[in-house]
Amino acid sequence: MGRRSDHTRPQIEQMLVVEGHKHMAEVGFARFSAREVAKRIGYSIGTLYNVFGSYDRFLLAINTRTFQLWTAQLRSALDVGGADRIRCLVESYFAFARSHRNLWLAIYDHHLPADLTLPEEQDRLRGELTRIVVEEVAAVLPPAAAPLVPSLARSLVATVHGHCAFDLAGAFALMGETEPVEMALARVRESLGAAARSFDGSSV
Incomplete structure (x- = not known):
């Protein structure tokens, strides 16, 4: 039976997100159970829906917590990666996905309903x-490239994501490719180099 008077609403929300995050890490998106999460903290599934309003909003909160961990x-x-910060960005992307596979996949497995808007605070978090990536990309390009940087950064994230998804799915192994991180890094450097040369003839 739910302990309806034991905690405040914000406390229950935090408990559900923390336990939901743990459960997602354990079982992944396909086997995730909101009812199991509520049960683990001693509340009913009705309490969970009263707090979040819907299953999708609960998943949004869990995935936002993953973004915070990732960031x-x-x-x-x-901070400890040395001078080659672009390499660090790429390696860190793969490292997070590999070490938090279920959490990483859940971000992309959950499709936001058309009528549901991401809450402003979650969008900021x-x-x-992405802001970190934009800052690092801007740092290796000439100042004149500033208007291009946000779009380029998003494109580079997509490039690395594609390589990482192939890696986790085992597709690269089937192709005989053994260095997906280096492949992704090479594509990123090519794009950055082309962008730099288009402004001042330099390379990255």
Whole structure:
């Protein structure tokens, strides 16, 4: 039976997100159970829906927590990664996906319903990860490239994501490719180099 008077609503929300995040890491998106999460913290599934409003909003909160974890790990990696920060970005992308496979996949397995908008605070938290990439890309390109940087950064993330998804799915192994990180890094450097040369003839 739910312990309806034991915690405040914000406390219950936090408990559900923390436990939901753990459960997602354990079983993955396809086997995830909101009812199991509620049960683990001693509340009913009705309480979960009262707090979040819908299953999709609950999943959004869990995936946002993953973005926060990812952002923290990327910042830590950059702090100790040395001078080649572009390499660090690419390696960190693969490292996070490989070590948090279920959480990483859940971000892309959950498709946001057309009538559901990402809450502003969650959008801000998720955006921190992209902002780091934008800043690092801007740092290796000439100042004149500034208007191009946000779009280029998103394109580079998509490039690395594709290589990483192939890696996790085993597709590269089937092709006989053994260095997916280096492949992704090479494509990123090619794009950055072309962008740099288009402005001042330099390379990255």
